[in-house]
Amino acid sequence: MTFEIQINNKPVTVKRGETILEVLNRIGIKVPTLCSMKGFAPTGMCRMCVIEVEGKENLIPACSFKVEEWMKIQTHSPRVVHARKTIVELLLANHPDDCLFCERNGNCELQTLAEELHVRERTIKGEKRKFYIDQSALSIVYDTDKCILCGRCIRVCRETIGNHTFDFAYRGKRMSVLPALNKNLNHSNCLQCGQCIMVCPTAALSDKVNFSEFKVFFHDVNKKAVAVYSPAVATTLAETLGLKSKASLHGILSAVFRKLGFDYIIDSSIGADLMLQMQCEEFISRLKANDKFPMVTSCCPSWVKYFEQLSIDNLHLLSSQKSSGQMAGHIAKRYISKKDNIAVENIITVSIVPCTSRKYEAKRPEMVIDGITDTDAVITTRELLRMIKMNGIDINNIEPEPWSGFFATNSSAGKLVNIAGGTTEAFIINLHYELTGKILDGLKPLNTRNLKEYKEFSLNIGDHLINFVIVNGLSGINKVIDIIKEGKKDIHFIEVMVCQGGCIAGGGQPLPASEESLKLRLKNIYEAVDSAAIRTCYENASLAEMLREEIIDKNNLRALFLKKEVLL
Amino acid sequence: MSISKELVKLILQKDKSVADNTIAQQIAVLRRESITKPVITVGSGTCGMIAGANETFKAIEEYITDRGIEAQLQKVGCIGICSMEPVVEIHIPGKTRLFLKNLTEEKVNDALDDAFHHIVPAEHTLMQIENGNLSAWPNVPNYNNVPFFALQNRIVLKNCGLINPYDIDQYLALGGYKAFIKTIRNYTALQICDLVEESGLRGRSGGGYTTGKKWKTALFEQSEQKYLICNAEESDPGAFMDRAIIEGDPHRVIEGMAIAAYAIGATKAFVYIRSEYTVAIQTLDTAIKQAKAAGLLGQDIQGSGFNFDISIRKGPGAFVCGEETALISSIEGDRGMPETKPPFPAKQGLFNKPTVVNNVETLANIAEIINRGPSWFSAIGTEKSKGTKIFAISGKIHHTSLVEVAMGTSFRQIIFDIAGGIKDDKHFKAMLLGGPVGFCLSEKDLDLHVDFDILRNHGLGVGSGGLIILDENNCIIDTLKYYMDFMQYQSCGKCIPCREGIKRLFEILTRITHKPLNSEDNSTLERIKGIIQLEEIAQVMKATSLCGLGQSVVNPILSALERFKHEFEEHLYERKCQAWICKQLRTFTIDVDACTGCSLCARKCPTSAIIGSKRMPYFIIEEKCIGCGYCIDACKFDAVFVK
Amino acid sequence: MSSSAIAEILKNFQRNRSEALIPVLQEVQEADGYISELAVRQISEYLGIPSSKIYGVATFYNQFRFSPRGKFHIQVCFGTACHIMGSSTVLEVIERLLKIKDGQCSKDGLFSLEVGTCTGGCGQAPVIVVNGVFYGKVTEERIKQIIAEMQDEAI
Numbered sequence A: 001m002t003f004e005i006q007i008n009n010k011p012v013t014v015k016r017g018e019t020i021l022e023v024l025n026r027i028g029i030k031v032p033t034l035c036s037m038k039g040f041a042p043t044g045m046c047r048m049c050v051i052e053v054e055g056k057e058n059l060i061p062a063c064s065f066k067v068e069e070w071m072k073i074q075t076h077s078p079r080v081v082h083a084r085k086t087i088v089e090l091l092l093a094n095h096p097d098d099c100l101f102c103e104r105n106g107n108c109e110l111q112t113l114a115e116e117l118h119v120r121e122r123t124i125k126g127e128k129r130k131f132y133i134d135q136s137a138l139s140i141v142y143d144t145d146k147c148i149l150c151g152r153c154i155r156v157c158r159e160t161i162g163n164h165t166f167d168f169a170y171r172g173k174r175m176s177v178l179p180a181l182n183k184n185l186n187h188s189n190c191l192q193c194g195q196c197i198m199v200c201p202t203a204a205l206s207d208k209v210n211f212s213e214f215k216v217f218f219h220d221v222n223k224k225a226v227a228v229y230s231p232a233v234a235t236t237l238a239e240t241l242g243l244k245s246k247a248s249l250h251g252i253l254s255a256v257f258r259k260l261g262f263d264y265i266i267d268s269s270i271g272a273d274l275m276l277q278m279q280c281e282e283f284i285s286r287l288k289a290n291d292k293f294p295m296v297t298s299c300c301p302s303w304v305k306y307f308e309q310l311s312i313d314n315l316h317l318l319s320s321q322k323s324s325g326q327m328a329g330h331i332a333k334r335y336i337s338k339k340d341n342i343a344v345e346n347i348i349t350v351s352i353v354p355c356t357s358r359k360y361e362a363k364r365p366e367m368v369i370d371g372i373t374d375t376d377a378v379i380t381t382r383e384l385l386r387m388i389k390m391n392g393i394d395i396n397n398i399e400p401e402p403w404s405g406f407f408a409t410n411s412s413a414g415k416l417v418n419i420a421g422g423t424t425e426a427f428i429i430n431l432h433y434e435l436t437g438k439i440l441d442g443l444k445p446l447n448t449r450n451l452k453e454y455k456e457f458s459l460n461i462g463d464h465l466i467n468f469v470i471v472n473g474l475s476g477i478n479k480v481i482d483i484i485k486e487g488k489k490d491i492h493f494i495e496v497m498v499c500q501g502g503c504i505a506g507g508g509q510p511l512p513a514s515e516e517s518l519k520l521r522l523k524n525i526y527e528a529v530d531s532a533a534i535r536t537c538y539e540n541a542s543l544a545e546m547l548r549e550e551i552i553d554k555n556n557l558r559a560l561f562l563k564k565e566v567l568l
Numbered sequence B: 001m002s003i004s005k006e007l008v009k010l011i012l013q014k015d016k017s018v019a020d021n022t023i024a025q026q027i028a029v030l031r032r033e034s035i036t037k038p039v040i041t042v043g044s045g046t047c048g049m050i051a052g053a054n055e056t057f058k059a060i061e062e063y064i065t066d067r068g069i070e071a072q073l074q075k076v077g078c079i080g081i082c083s084m085e086p087v088v089e090i091h092i093p094g095k096t097r098l099f100l101k102n103l104t105e106e107k108v109n110d111a112l113d114d115a116f117h118h119i120v121p122a123e124h125t126l127m128q129i130e131n132g133n134l135s136a137w138p139n140v141p142n143y144n145n146v147p148f149f150a151l152q153n154r155i156v157l158k159n160c161g162l163i164n165p166y167d168i169d170q171y172l173a174l175g176g177y178k179a180f181i182k183t184i185r186n187y188t189a190l191q192i193c194d195l196v197e198e199s200g201l202r203g204r205s206g207g208g209y210t211t212g213k214k215w216k217t218a219l220f221e222q223s224e225q226k227y228l229i230c231n232a233e234e235s236d237p238g239a240f241m242d243r244a245i246i247e248g249d250p251h252r253v254i255e256g257m258a259i260a261a262y263a264i265g266a267t268k269a270f271v272y273i274r275s276e277y278t279v280a281i282q283t284l285d286t287a288i289k290q291a292k293a294a295g296l297l298g299q300d301i302q303g304s305g306f307n308f309d310i311s312i313r314k315g316p317g318a319f320v321c322g323e324e325t326a327l328i329s330s331i332e333g334d335r336g337m338p339e340t341k342p343p344f345p346a347k348q349g350l351f352n353k354p355t356v357v358n359n360v361e362t363l364a365n366i367a368e369i370i371n372r373g374p375s376w377f378s379a380i381g382t383e384k385s386k387g388t389k390i391f392a393i394s395g396k397i398h399h400t401s402l403v404e405v406a407m408g409t410s411f412r413q414i415i416f417d418i419a420g421g422i423k424d425d426k427h428f429k430a431m432l433l434g435g436p437v438g439f440c441l442s443e444k445d446l447d448l449h450v451d452f453d454i455l456r457n458h459g460l461g462v463g464s465g466g467l468i469i470l471d472e473n474n475c476i477i478d479t480l481k482y483y484m485d486f487m488q489y490q491s492c493g494k495c496i497p498c499r500e501g502i503k504r505l506f507e508i509l510t511r512i513t514h515k516p517l518n519s520e521d522n523s524t525l526e527r528i529k530g531i532i533q534l535e536e537i538a539q540v541m542k543a544t545s546l547c548g549l550g551q552s553v554v555n556p557i558l559s560a561l562e563r564f565k566h567e568f569e570e571h572l573y574e575r576k577c578q579a580w581i582c583k584q585l586r587t588f589t590i591d592v593d594a595c596t597g598c599s600l601c602a603r604k605c606p607t608s609a610i611i612g613s614k615r616m617p618y619f620i621i622e623e624k625c626i627g628c629g630y631c632i633d634a635c636k637f638d639a640v641f642v643k
Numbered sequence C: 001m002s003s004s005a006i007a008e009i010l011k012n013f014q015r016n017r018s019e020a021l022i023p024v025l026q027e028v029q030e031a032d033g034y035i036s037e038l039a040v041r042q043i044s045e046y047l048g049i050p051s052s053k054i055y056g057v058a059t060f061y062n063q064f065r066f067s068p069r070g071k072f073h074i075q076v077c078f079g080t081a082c083h084i085m086g087s088s089t090v091l092e093v094i095e096r097l098l099k100i101k102d103g104q105c106s107k108d109g110l111f112s113l114e115v116g117t118c119t120g121g122c123g124q125a126p127v128i129v130v131n132g133v134f135y136g137k138v139t140e141e142r143i144k145q146i147i148a149e150m151q152d153e154a155i
């Protein structure tokens, strides 16, 4: 049902049930918001979006009120603008004056508000909150002083991730956002997924910056630095930097990484192919033994951490390979060492991923074999972008450079594993090939490619009827936990990705996150997958060659899962 | 043995005569019409207890056991004159009920000796309740001759201090639960809502929303489950009406709740009561149990088909939980953070079900309205504010007390005629009405009347009922500063204007009560700017905060700015605090002639502001002095003085 | 407080019901004087509420503490009536005598001090509460006396 209301003295047709904010957005009137998030119920916390409604003594927040027939709204009257400005000034009065040295400088919602509302004087002064910076976690840094208590991180973690690491604690002047019992993040149940960073309007939450750690090696002639990058990073980079040419991304990336000081450039798809092959092998042996079902993917480190934190004794259900990224690092070191005759310890692998959690994963104990770490540093897409900026690289004008030559071929799996449902898709193609010798054509009817939070389906592969579950984000995780707890053996394969949408929506991607860019990434990746020449890891010549040469020991590619004691 | 079931039967019975003689006798005792052995009661409400009621009780117990006196000793709630606690009533067969004041334990023996010898313990006389049949005590004023009581109109407090709150029989014997039983037998829910609306009763928590209307909103909501909540959080520090009602006459509240629940179609109710109120919680708990045992709560009450049950929830302590949506979140097990309204609780409240939240005092009015009819009630009070309002008066007042007056009474009458005026013959300076979300009123306002609309037209409100009196020794700025200091921790923290604003208001007030330090921060210009900002920030907070707390926490400041401008200016320009409360503004000096150079003061000074050498006059460095006053206390020669 | 003692309290409440949280915390604190980490874990498991939320809820209210309190727990009312009647001096005196501040516990574990809100005894302001016992119209002398009595009792 529609009816008419007045906005800024003009009639506007609105639908019943719409919030005022939705209407304003629709008709091109911008009111500032801080606490509201698309797809979440409004909380009305920040009061930035206040507007004036005739007949109401007080201003009301546009995000939390629905339109009603009698409304005559002023969105930018002097009173309203003054109120918004005062609110920003009140926030700034309690905010560190740190913009010039801040992770979010130039990309901060608070900064933008101050700019837009023309705050030009420090009118309100007073005591500022002074707490601490929590550096304890391996992926996430929490600078409590910069928190403006908007609650967005709490809601994403609780409602999208389903983890509830943070909550508001205390009240009034003392209110803060804290993990359980005010223990540091490292002792909390935080999965390091970084989704809270993606919604934090300020630099209160950010990822741990690692790129300075390995820069020293660039100047050490004895060390060779290898960039192991995820295909998801490549598409994101192209999108974010507005790559105009359709020229080969590989060539441009080679040029970029060389300019940054890397000696070798490797696409982590090689790891994905190997991971899938081992996963298929393991699955088939479980099928034969009719044991250890369901097999649960272990390629998302945040999910693995979640599983390890649950106090249930079913860790053996996790598929036992390391993740593709870690495998890629492991392979790269051994392979380059052998081929170019460089001591393994002189090879530095830097993983470049859309994921913050990999920073944590890389430091897991099983990622060190004989004193050699699989991955020496992990940097996110955001960090890569920063390095590109710092080094003055203009990707629209650089000359593409030839590929490093190693692992030149890969299957589409390396791209698929970055999307929720993609690991299952790639797994099905490979398993089908392994069991029937044939390449499966088209998986669309299975709907692996929609982004539902929880889906179940069955498929005949060879002589087997196999039941799959795909979980996208942890909001559907309770069903999986029930399956596992009840020991349901008729579900065979469960894929879990913590970030909704998969790694293309990972916590290390550029800010701000938007639905449009997620759609664009999905489109680009699926296009590349569908036009890929090779679809199974068994057809990947580079992988086959490497395996033939027995440079690596598959036993070193097994993950080690251990129970974790944290405050849940 | 409780005879509650018999008493309930009696209500249900057409013919009100009591056949059974022993029951008739018991009723007479419960009503105190004719007693066979002495009855002694001790006012044991929280403040009575603080004043020593428990010790007095023990002393009396000892007294009667030692002497083998067969008397009934009971604890009762408070009668309302805190300054006269412990209050003890002695009721000797054949004589009227005699009330004694300030009867601390050591006074018990003499007073009881006197009373049992029919001598009035003059020192402790408070009043008596005359009754035609009984012989009166000589020279003891009757209840309605004591100004404190004479000028009140006690409807809600009718029984407080006069009946035993731990004994449902007494309440029943005095006509209790009649209204409830009448309700469930003779009226529809809508009729009750209509009746209450017609009476003109408005919410006693301060907002003044018409109670009947609120009930109707909930009644008309379709839902398989509805709730009633009795708001006994009483978050305003300095207010204690609700506590006293529950401690003194819990069944009145329970009966009101039962009628309200029936009227809105609720079967389950919660009393949300602050956990600090230990005595009230205990009283209420006992009362609920007794009501259940008497068949007045539970399933199919008295065969009416109406089910109703009450649970107590102890509020774990947060001012904001007095606000209804915050209170609901708290019962749901969450942080007590208010929610945007609409939806209003009456439509979508506790567990998302229609919920009526009513204040204790509001509910305590209900039974009497049903009993005596809406027109009786609406005859009391003013045109649009009906009935009475209870005030808890404390601070610099002669009788710190609890008074119930008809709407339309002036504050002057309340403070001077009823509560006896200002303590120690000081001057009235201000009254704080409704606590930190209320108003700061001056002498000019004394002739205002208690009336929702009149006060609203003056930009004020009735408030919850807390009334704190300040005299010339109190400082307005300091009081406001105290409020902001308190409230910066009481804001729930949810929204920015309230959370951040209160802090800044506190800081601005702090700045003007401090000495000029040499930092820019404290320059006069900064402080003047601060005052301008005070009002600006306050207005934005009022306009944009989510709940009533943020919107009203600025009321004391805004009302004081209007009324006590001179006091702000004095602090601001002259850096002076008339009342000497703002310590930092005091200037201490040593009288050169009186100082013997003993150095005592220098040793006591926490900031080493006093210098000198022994046996020579000492000297205070003004910049270093923080005005703590330790030196004055230290000096044995009265050499330190302050201006 | 032992795990079984906590379980004993939890037994009276329904599982996975978040509205039981505050009453549970109240009972645990009543029994133990504070909310221990063990209690948080157990309550979280039983009621199905994340620990971070339990912490968030508990810290919202005045009542709950996460560290043990002293043998004598002193609350100084900081309500308006008490402020007007001089509660800040009362607090100062106690802080000076016991050498602890608001929210702290003395080293010997004998006294803990907390600023509280109105007890409803405003008519007898200023009020302090020691282990649930109310004292009204307190003066410096009276405080000294009360503390001395407690110190004697402790010996």
Ligand SMILES: Cc1cc2nc3c(=O)[nH]c(=O)nc-3n(C[C@H](O)[C@H](O)[C@H](O)COP(=O)(O)O)c2cc1C
Pocket: B202, B203, B204, B205, B206, B207, B208, B209, B211, B231, B232, B233, B234, B235, B236, B319, B320, B321, B322, B323, B324, B325, B357, B358, B359, B360, B362, B363, B437, B464, B547, B548, B549
């Ligand atoms: C900050 C704030 C504190 C409040 N505190 C109380 C309180 O302590 N007791 C109370 O009965 N109502 C309090 N209220 C009012 C309640 O929200 C609610 O309106 C009231 O309980 C309704 O009862 P009534 O209609 O019977 O007056 C408060 C409101 C606000 C905004």
Ligand code: SF4
Pocket: A095, A096, A097, A098, A099, A100, A102, A103, A104, A105, A106, A108, A109, A110, A111, A146, A202, A203, A204
């Ligand atoms: S978070 Fe934003 S406003 Fe705060 S210091 Fe950083 S850039 Fe500035």
Ligand code: SF4
Pocket: A100
């Ligand atoms: S914007 Fe202003 S503060 Fe920032 S660098 Fe430029 S001059 Fe300095």
Ligand code: SF4
Pocket: A140, A156, A157, A161, A163, A164, A165, A166, A189, A190, A191, A192, A193, A194, A195, A196, A197
């Ligand atoms: S990183 Fe993920 S799990 Fe950790 S707090 Fe942020 S959203 Fe929650």
Ligand code: SF4
Pocket: A146, A147, A148, A149, A150, A151, A152, A153, A154, A177, A196, A199, A200, A201, A202, A204, A205
């Ligand atoms: S950490 Fe960031 S997202 Fe979370 S409440 Fe603070 S400002 Fe908001």
Ligand code: SF4
Pocket: A192, A193, A299, A300, A301, A302, A303, A354, A355, A356, A357, A358, A497, A498, A499, A502, A503, A504, A505, A506, A507
């Ligand atoms: S879904 Fe991908 S980006 Fe997100 S935590 Fe898991 S591995 Fe990292």
Ligand code: SF4
Pocket: B320, B337, B338, B490, B491, B492, B493, B494, B495, B496, B498, B499, B545, B546, B547, B548, B549, B550, B551
């Ligand atoms: S106005 Fe204050 S108390 Fe009310 S919701 Fe906002 S922050 Fe909380």
Ligand code: SF4
Pocket: B588, B604, B605, B606, B607, B608, B609, B610, B620, B624, B625, B626, B627, B628, B629, B630, B631, B632
């Ligand atoms: S008032 Fe206090 S600070 Fe000032 S001189 Fe005396 S003792 Fe020192």
Ligand code: SF4
Pocket: B590, B594, B595, B596, B597, B598, B599, B600, B601, B602, B617, B618, B634, B635, B636, B637, B638, B639, B640
């Ligand atoms: S205590 Fe008095 S007499 Fe002694 S030095 Fe100080 S001012 Fe002089």
Ligand code: FES
Pocket: A032, A033, A034, A035, A036, A043, A044, A045, A046, A047, A048, A049, A050, A061, A062, A063, A064
């Ligand atoms: S965006 Fe509306 S209140 Fe925050």
Ligand code: FES
Pocket: B045, B046, B047, B048, B078, B079, B080, B081, B082, B083, B085, B240, B244, B400, B401, B402, C123
């Ligand atoms: S005597 Fe109880 S209210 Fe004061």
Ligand code: FES
Pocket: B237, B238, B239, C077, C078, C079, C080, C081, C082, C083, C117, C118, C119, C120, C121, C122, C123, C125, C126, C127
């Ligand atoms: S203000 Fe202290 S008891 Fe009420």
